[in-house]
Amino acid sequence: xxxxxxxxxxxxxxxKPTLPAGGxxxxxxxxxxGAVTGLVALPVIALIAxxxxxxxxxxxxxxxxxxxxxxxxTVFLLILVGLGTTVLGAGTAWLTTVCRFPGHRIFTWAxxxxxxxxxxxxxxxxxxxxxxxxxxxxxxxxxxxxxxxxEYWFPDLRSLGGAALVFSTVLYPYVxxxxxxxxxxxxxxxxxxxxxxxxKPWRMFREIGFPMARPAVAAGVALVLMETLxxxxxxxxxxxxxxxxxxxETWLNRDSLSGAxxxxxxxxxxxxxxxxxxxxxxxxxxxxxxxRDRPPSRLHLRGWQAVVAFSFCTLPILIGLGVPLYILGxxxxxxxxxxxxxxxxxxxFNSIQVSALSGxxxxxxxxxxLQYGRISRRKVAGRIGRLMSLGYAVPGTVLxxxxxVPLAGLDNLIDGLMRDWFGISTGLLISxxxxxxVYAYVLRFVxxxxxxxxxxxSRMSPHVDxxxxxxxxxxxxxxxxxxxxxxxxxxATSFLLVFVDSMKELSATLxxxxxxxxxxxxxxxxxxxxxxxxxxxxxxxxxxxxxxxPVYWLSRTVQHVQKKHL
Amino acid sequence: xxxxxxxxAKLLALMTGALGATxxxxxxxxxxxxxxxxxxxxxxxLLDGFTAKTGIQTKVLFAKKGLDQRILSEGQNSPADxxxxxxxxxxxxxxALGVTQPVKSNVVxxxxxxxxxxxxxxxxxxxxxxxxxxxxxxxxxxxTITYEELADPKWKGRLCTRSGQHVYTLGLVASIVAHKGEDxxxxxxxxxxxxxxxxxxxxxxAQVKAIYAGECDIALGNTYxxxxxxxxxxxxxxxxxxxSVKLLFPNANDRGxxxxxxxxxxxxxxxxxxxxxxxxxxxxxxEAQKLYGAANFEYPLKPGIGPDERTASWGTLKPDxxxxxxxxxxxxxxxxxxxxxxxxxxxxA
Numbered sequence: 038x039x040x041x042x043x044x045x046x047x048x049x050x051x052x053k054p055t056l057p058a059g060g061x062x063x064x065x066x067x068x069x070x071g072a073v074t075g076l077v078a079l080p081v082i083a084l085i086a087x088x089x090x091x092x093x094x095x096x097x098x099x100x101x102x103x104x105x106x107x108x109x110x111t112v113f114l115l116i117l118v119g120l121g122t123t124v125l126g127a128g129t130a131w132l133t134t135v136c137r138f139p140g141h142r143i144f145t146w147a148x149x150x151x152x153x154x155x156x157x158x159x160x161x162x163x164x165x166x167x168x169x170x171x172x173x174x175x176x177x178x179x180x181x182x183x184x185x186x187x188e189y190w191f192p193d194l195r196s197l198g199g200a201a202l203v204f205s206t207v208l209y210p211y212v213x214x215x216x217x218x219x220x221x222x223x224x225x226x227x228x229x230x231x232x233x234x235x236x237k238p239w240r241m242f243r244e245i246g247f248p249m250a251r252p253a254v255a256a257g258v259a260l261v262l263m264e265t266l267x268x269x270x271x272x273x274x275x276x277x278x279x280x281x282x283x284x285x286e287t288w289l290n291r292d293s294l295s296g297a298x299x300x301x302x303x304x305x306x307x308x309x310x311x312x313x314x315x316x317x318x319x320x321x322x323x324x325x326x327x328x329r330d331r332p333p334s335r336l337h338l339r340g341w342q343a344v345v346a347f348s349f350c351t352l353p354i355l356i357g358l359g360v361p362l363y364i365l366g367x368x369x370x371x372x373x374x375x376x377x378x379x380x381x382x383x384x385x386f387n388s389i390q391v392s393a394l395s396g397x398x399x400x401x402x403x404x405x406x407l408q409y410g411r412i413s414r415r416k417v418a419g420r421i422g423r424l425m426s427l428g429y430a431v432p433g434t435v436l437x438x439x440x441x442v443p444l445a446g447l448d449n450l451i452d453g454l455m456r457d458w459f460g461i462s463t464g465l466l467i468s469x470x471x472x473x474x475v476y477a478y479v480l481r482f483v484x485x486x487x488x489x490x491x492x493x494x495s496r497m498s499p500h501v502d503x504x505x506x507x508x509x510x511x512x513x514x515x516x517x518x519x520x521x522x523x524x525x526x527x528x529a530t531s532f533l534l535v536f537v538d539s540m541k542e543l544s545a546t547l548x549x550x551x552x553x554x555x556x557x558x559x560x561x562x563x564x565x566x567x568x569x570x571x572x573x574x575x576x577x578x579x580x581x582x583x584x585x586x587p588v589y590w591l592s593r594t595v596q597h598v599q600k601k602h603l
Numbered sequence: 604x605x606x607x608x609x610x611x612a613k614l615l616a617l618m619t620g621a622l623g624a625t626x627x628x629x630x631x632x633x634x635x636x637x638x639x640x641x642x643x644x645x646x647x648x649l650l651d652g653f654t655a656k657t658g659i660q661t662k663v664l665f666a667k668k669g670l671d672q673r674i675l676s677e678g679q680n681s682p683a684d685x686x687x688x689x690x691x692x693x694x695x696x697x698x699a700l701g702v703t704q705p706v707k708s709n710v711v712x713x714x715x716x717x718x719x720x721x722x723x724x725x726x727x728x729x730x731x732x733x734x735x736x737x738x739x740x741x742x743x744x745x746x747t748i749t750y751e752e753l754a755d756p757k758w759k760g761r762l763c764t765r766s767g768q769h770v771y772t773l774g775l776v777a778s779i780v781a782h783k784g785e786d787x788x789x790x791x792x793x794x795x796x797x798x799x800x801x802x803x804x805x806x807x808x809a810q811v812k813a814i815y816a817g818e819c820d821i822a823l824g825n826t827y828x829x830x831x832x833x834x835x836x837x838x839x840x841x842x843x844x845x846x847s848v849k850l851l852f853p854n855a856n857d858r859g860x861x862x863x864x865x866x867x868x869x870x871x872x873x874x875x876x877x878x879x880x881x882x883x884x885x886x887x888x889x890e891a892q893k894l895y896g897a898a899n900f901e902y903p904l905k906p907g908i909g910p911d912e913r914t915a916s917w918g919t920l921k922p923d924x925x926x927x928x929x930x931x932x933x934x935x936x937x938x939x940x941x942x943x944x945x946x947x948x949x950x951x952a
Contacts, residue, residue: 098939098942101943102939102942102943102945103942106945106948168812169812169813169815169816169818170812170816170840184817185816185817186813186816186817186818187817187818188817193801193802195801195802195804195805196802274804274805275804276766276802276803276804276805276947278947285668286768286938286942288668288669289668290692290768290770290773290934290935290938291935291938291939292696292699292935294672371837371838372837434668434669437669438669438672441672441673441676441677442676445673445676445677445678445680446676446678448677448680449677449678449679449680452680462680464680465677465680465681465682468676468677469677469680469682544668547665547666547667547668548666548668548669548670548673550664551664552636552662552663552664552682553662559665562667563642563643563644563665564642564644566642566667569831571837571838572644572837
C-alpha cells in the first residue's frame with residue numbers, strides 16, 4: 038500500500054452515490070443469509086425452548102442463596118482478569134513496540150506463546166507449582182527451616198485472586214496481539230511529536246499510547262472475559278464459584294436442566310448488554326487510519342528501566358508457559374516408558390483434524406459475512422456478525438445441550454422417514470459423528486474469526502473501495518484484487534486462533550464426541566479428573582506443543598508486520 | 604509476506620483428508636457401547652477381563668456431565684447400551700429421566716443383594732465405597748469418630764473437605780438429612796463450616812496432602828484414594844502423604860459408615876441388549892468383583908468376597924444400613940442446604 042492516493046480524503050458524498058445503494062435482496066442472497074442465521078441461532082432457540090418449557094422452581098433458591106455471592110464473585114473475577122490482562126497485554130505490547138531493551142526482539146514473539154496453554158492445564162500445573170509440595174514453598178521451608186505449612190504464610194492459589202492470576206497469565210496474549218498491531222502500525226506522528234516536546238515514556242503511554250489503543254484493548258479484553266466466564270475446568274480446580282459453576286450445580290445436583298439453562302441464558306443476556314454498551318461507547322468513531330502510519334521510533338531503555346521492562350515481559354511468559362511446561366515436563370520424564378503411545382497419537386491426530394476443519398469453516402463463514410457487508414453495505418451483515426459472536430458467550434456444555442437436543446431430534450426424524458420410505462436406517466447422521474463437534478467449535482469460536490477479520494477490514498479505509506469502484510472495478514474484482522490480498526494475514530490469524538482454541542476446548546467436546554473419538558483434551562481430562570494429570574502428562578504436553586506451533590507462527594506475523602515498516 | 608495461502612490450503616487438505624474416513628460411524632455386532640461417568644482408564648482392567656471371557660468388544664465414552672441427557676436426546680438411535688456411573692443420586696436420576704430399561708437377570712439377582720439394586724432393575728449397584736475420615740497420625744489421638752463430631756468446636760480450624768456440592772459430600776449430607784432431619788443437618792453443616800481450616804476445594808487426595816502439609820488435621824474422603832496413594836510408584840511422594848494419615852470409619856458403633864455406590868444401568872434403546880446383559884452379569888460376577896477390589900480398592904457387593912487385602916488393612920467397614928434409594932431422595936435438599944449454609948465459602952465467610 039504505497040500509493041499516496043489512499044491518503045487523500047475524498048468527501049464521502051462524492052463517492053457514495055456511485056455505490057449500489059441497496060434495493061431488493063436477491064433470492065439466493067436471502068437464502069444464504071437465512072441459512073447462516075438459522076444455523077447460528079439454532080442452539081440459542083433450542084435453549085430458549087428448553088428454558089420456557091421447563092418450570093422456574095430453581096429460582097427461589099438461586100436468588101436467595103446462590104446468585105448474590107456468585108454474582109459478586111463473578112464480577113470481581115472478571116474485573117481482576119480484565120485489569121490483569123490489560124496491564125500485562127497492553128503493557129508488554131507497548132514495551133515491545135515502542136521501547137528497546139535487552140531481549141525485546143525475542144519477547145515480541147515469545148509473549149504470544151502462553152496462549153497455547155489451556156486454562157485447566159494452567160490451573161492444575163500452577164497449583165502444583167505454588168502448592169505446599171511445589172518448588173517455591175519447598176524453597177521457603179528450606180530457607181526458613183519450617184516443617185509445617187502453618188508456620189509461614191503463603192497466598193493460596195485456590196482463591197479469587199489466584200484464579201485471576203491463572204486466567205491473566207494465559208489469556209493476556211489476546212490483548213497483547215490486538216493492542217500490538219495498533220502500536221506497531223500507527224501513532225508515530227503523535228508519539229514522536231510528544232517525545233520531541235519532552236514527554237517521558239510513562240506519560241507517552243498514559244496519554245497517547247493507551248488512549249489510541251483503547252478499542253483494540255477492549256476487543257481483546259472482551260474475548261478474555263468471555264473465555265473466563267465460560268470456563269468450568271479451571272474454576273472447578275481452584276474452587277471459585279462463577280455463574281457457570283452455578284449453572285452446572287443447578288443442572289447436576291438439583292436435577293434441573295431447565296433451571297440451569299435459564300440461568301445460562303440470563304448470563305448470556307448480561308453479556309449481550311455489556312457488548313452493546315461497549316459498542317455504544319466506541320460509538321461510530323472510525324478508527325481506520327486512511328493509510329498505515331509508520332511505527333514510532335524506538336525509545337532506548339537503560340539501567341533500571343531496562344531491568345523493569347525485561348522483568349515485566351519475562352514474568353507472564355514464565356508463569357503462563359514456563360510453569361506448565363516445567364511441571365508437565367517433570368511428570369513426563371518420569372513416564373518415559375509409556376511416552377507417546379498409540380492412544381495419544383490417535384488423539385493428537387483427531388484433535389488436529391477437527392480443529393483444522395473448524396478453523397477453516399469459521400474463517401470462511403466470518404469472511405463471507407464481512408465481505409458481503411463490505412460490498413453490499415447492508416446492515417444485516419453486521420447483525421448476523423454480532424449474532425455469530427454470541428456462541429462465544431455460551432458455556433461449552435450449555436451450547437452442547439443446545440445443539441444435541443435439536444440435532445439428535447432431526448437425526449431421529451430423518452432416520453424415521455428413511456425407515457418408513459426405504460426401509461434403511463440412517464442412524465444419528467449429525468449428532469453421532471464429528472460433524473456435531475465441528476459445528477460446536479465453529480459456533481463457539483467464529484466470534485474470534487469475526488473479530489480478527491473485522492479489525493482487518495476496519496483498517497482498510499472504505500476510500501479504497503470507493504476509489505476502486507469509481508475506477509470501474511466490479512465488487513468481485515474489489516474482493517479478489519484488493520480485499521483478499523490485504524486480508525491474508527488476518528485470515529491466517531483467524532484460522533490459527535480458532536485452531537488453537539478448538540484444540541483446547543473441553544466441555545463441549547466431552548459431551549458431543551462420538552464413540553472411540555478421543556481428543557487430546559478429553560484424554561487429559563480423563564486422567565486429570567482422577568487427580569492424576571501426571572498419567573496424561575505426555576498428552577497435556579502435546580496439547581501445549583501442538584498449540585505452540587501455530588501460536589509461534591502467529592507471533593512471527595505480528596513481528597513481521599512491524600519489520601516491514603522499519 | 605512469507606506466508607502463502609496456497610501452501611496453507613495444501614497443508615490443511617492433508618490434515619483433514621482422512622476425516623471422511625471417520626465420518627460414517629458404524630457399530631460392530633459383537634460390541635457393547637458404554638457411556639461412562641467413570642474414567643475409561645479405571646474401567647480398563649474390568650473390560651479387558653470381559654472381552655477375554657466373552658469375546659465381546661467394548662467401546663467407552665467418558666464424560667463428567669450430561670451423558671443421561673445425551674441418551675435422552677439421541678432417543679431410539681442412541682448407540683449407548685449401558686451407562687456406568689458413581690453415586691446413587693446419578694443412578695436414580697437416570698431412572699427418573701426415563702433413559703433406562705429394567706434388567707431381569709437371575710445371575711445379577713444372585714450376585715448383588717437386593718438393597719443395592721433398584722427393585723425393578725432400572726439400576727444395579729456394583730461396588731461400594733465408604734466416606735471416611737482421614738486423620739493425622741501425629742496430631743489426632745483418637746481412633747474412633749462420628750460424623751456428628753465433625754461439628755464439634757474442638758476441630759476448629761482443623762477440618763478439610765472437598766466442595767460441599769460434590770456428589771460424594773452431597774451423599775453424606777443427604778444421609779444426615781435422612782437420619783436426623785433437615786434442621787439437624789443444617790446445624791451440623793454450620794458446625795462443620797465453622798471448623799474448616801480452608802475453603803473446600805480440591806479432590807479427596809488433595810485433602811490428604813493438606814494434612815501432610817499441616818494445613819489441617821482431619822479430612823473427609825473416600826476409602827479407595829488411600830490405596831491409590833499407597834501404591835503410586837510414579838509419584839512416590841504420595842506414599843508419604845498416605846503414611847501421614849490413618850483412616851477412621853465414622854459411626855462404627857452406631858448407625859454405621861455412609862457408603863455410596865458405583866453402578867450401571869441398561870439404556871432404554873440399547874442396540875445390543877444381549878451383549879449389554881452379558882457385561883452387567885460379568886461385572887457382578889466373582890471375577891469382576893475381585894478385580895474391582897484389587898485394582899480400584901472398592902468394596903465388592905457380591906456377598907462372600909470381601910474387600911481386597913490392602914483395603915481390609917485400613918479397618919473394618921460397618922456400612923450404614925439405610926437404603927440408598929431413601930438417601931437419594933434427599934439429595935436435592937442436601938444441595939440446597941449446602942448453599943444456604945454457605946459451606947463452600949469457607950471458614951471466614
